Structure formats: structure tokens, C-alpha cells
Amino acid sequence: MNARCLIVDDEPLAQRVVEKYIEQMPMLTLAGKCSCAIDAVPYLNGGGVDLVFLDINMPTLTGVDFLRSLRNPPLVIITTAYPEYAIEGFELDVVDYLLKPIPFERFFKAVNKALDRLRLGAAPVALAAMPVPEPLSATENAVLAVKADKRIYKIPHSTILFIEGLGDYVTIHTVKGKITSHDTMKRLEAELCRPDFLRIHKSYIIAAGRVEYIEGNAVKVGEELIPIGKSYRDEVLPLLEG
Structure with missing residues (x-):
């Protein structure tokens, strides 16, 4: 599986770090980079993005507000220097929450979690079904x-x-x-x-x-x-x- 990724971050250095990490993972392809959330809209409307690395503290529109505005969001991994937004991000069903500076090991784990979701989402859900048991x-x-x-x-x-x-x-x-x-x-x-x-x-x-x-x-x-x-x-x- 190859996941198409979008970086949304207003910090050029942070963009470069994530881009470098993406290049090290053959299962990822960089679809684009944006310095503000509004610029990400055309990428998402085109349906060419599977996974977004989303910063939170950005001008004009925060990452959280942007995520709330999406009707059918792709998978999202939050990348931020602000741990206080963690609960709010998880309430929006993000895949993972990475704190800057991001170690490659944590990036790797988050991406694998996203790829697991993508594989399951693409798999057929119609093989031998078991009856639903009552709670124990x-x-x-x-x-x-x-x-x-x-x-x-x-x-x-x-x-x-x-x-x-x-x-x-x-x-x-x-x-x-x-x-x-x-x-x-x-x-x-x-x-x-x-x-x-x-x-x-x-x-x-x-x-x-x-x-x-x-x-x-x-x-x-x-x-x-x-x-x-x-x-x-x-x-x-x-x-x-x-």
C-alpha cells in the first residue's frame, strides 16, 4: 500500500523534517505541502490525499478548526509543539498526536497506525460472520x-x-x-x-x-x-x- 500524504504546517523547518521522514518510508508519497489550512482545501477536494500531517497553531485558521470543518476528513496525524491540544485532537478521531521536535521512531509508529487503518478500510467486510454475543x-x-x-x-x-x-x-x-x-x-x-x-x-x-x-x-x-x-x-x- 502507498499512502499519499499532505503536510499542513506554517513552519518551513517543521515541513522539511516531516518531508524528510516521508522520503525515508517507501510506503508514503508526498502529495503536497501547505503553509496554511485554507491552502489544503484543493488537495482534499481533489481526493488525492490519504493522510494529513496537520499542525495546530497556524494563522487564519487553526488545525483543530480546520479539521472540524471537514465533512469527510482523511486520516490525520497532528504535529505540534503544544501538548494542551491533545484531548481536543483525539476527540476529532486523529490517528496520533506527535509533539515537536518529532523523533523518527514516533513518526514511524504513527504512520504504521495510519496504514493499519487504511488497509482495514480498503478490505472487504463480508467474510464469515459470527453471531453477536451478549456482554459477558x-x-x-x-x-x-x-x-x-x-x-x-x-x-x-x-x-x-x-x-x-x-x-x-x-x-x-x-x-x-x-x-x-x-x-x-x-x-x-x-x-x-x-x-x-x-x-x-x-x-x-x-x-x-x-x-x-x-x-x-x-x-x-x-x-x-x-x-x-x-x-x-x-x-x-x-x-x-x-
Whole structure:
């Protein structure tokens, strides 16, 4: 797969860094560079962009406001020097949030996460379907406590669909919506009991009872097709299939 990328950043140095990183990854092609969000519109309207590296603090129109204005946005990786915008960015379903100066290792991980989404989005979703199981009874009365927006939320285990790791943040997707918290996948994995909850990818923990079907290296949970990481596949597939 080759992903067409657009850089939207008003800092020439930041543009050059991302452009250099793109050149080092053969699965990426640079479609263009813009110094302001408004200049990106023709690229997106033309449908020739799969992934946008988007700065937030730009003149005229911020990256967040620009992203909110898009009806059908491509995948977005935020690149910024301002960590305070992280939660707002994740609420807009960005792929990842990279803080400047961006190490190549973090850039590489974010791009691979985006490519996983692109591959799943392009794959057919019509192979052997499994019946939708009821949420597991062991989780009925249990709750997961997380801090967000200066509050402590108590999320019933029975309402959780999956948890997504996003840099230094996690997003808990539930039947009622989602909550983003400054937390770690390691802590949540330790707190959520197996086999009700399974870590199937470095970036995903799923509620096993919410899996609709398994297709290749992915599972359908709610509206999402979630990848199974290579290092998790041999361990979790027997649990899901059984």
C-alpha cells in the first residue's frame, strides 16, 4: 500500500523534517505541502490525499478548526509543539498526536497506525460472520474509573466496546460514547480482567463479548474494524474463536 500524504504546517523547518521522514518510508508519497489550512482545501477536494500531517497553531485558521470543518476528513496525524491540544485532537478521531521536535521512531509508529487503518478500510467486510454475543456477565457490576476533564468517570465494564491507546492518552469507546483520559494501556490492561477484556494490539484492548466477527487479522467491534497485532495473534485468536 502507498499512502499519499499532505503536510499542513506554517513552519518551513517543521515541513522539511516531516518531508524528510516521508522520503525515508517507501510506503508514503508526498502529495503536497501547505503553509496554511485554507491552502489544503484543493488537495482534499481533489481526493488525492490519504493522510494529513496537520499542525495546530497556524494563522487564519487553526488545525483543530480546520479539521472540524471537514465533512469527510482523511486520516490525520497532528504535529505540534503544544501538548494542551491533545484531548481536543483525539476527540476529532486523529490517528496520533506527535509533539515537536518529532523523533523518527514516533513518526514511524504513527504512520504504521495510519496504514493499519487504511488497509482495514480498503478490505472487504463480508467474510464469515459470527453471531453477536451478549456482554459477558462477569463484568455486569464492575466499573472502570478514569480521570478526564477534571472529573473521575466510573464506566461500567458492560458498556465498554474497546479501548484505544493514543500516545500518552487512552480513549475508552463505550455504547454511550467515548472518553479520553491521560492514562496508560498498561494500567488499564492490568485492571480489566481476562478473558472478558483482551489486549489484541499494542494500541487496542477489546471487550471480548462485543466482538461481532473475526476477519483475517482484524475483529469487528461496534462500528470499528480493529487490527490484531502480530505479537498478540497466536495468544488471542484461540480465545476469540473459542
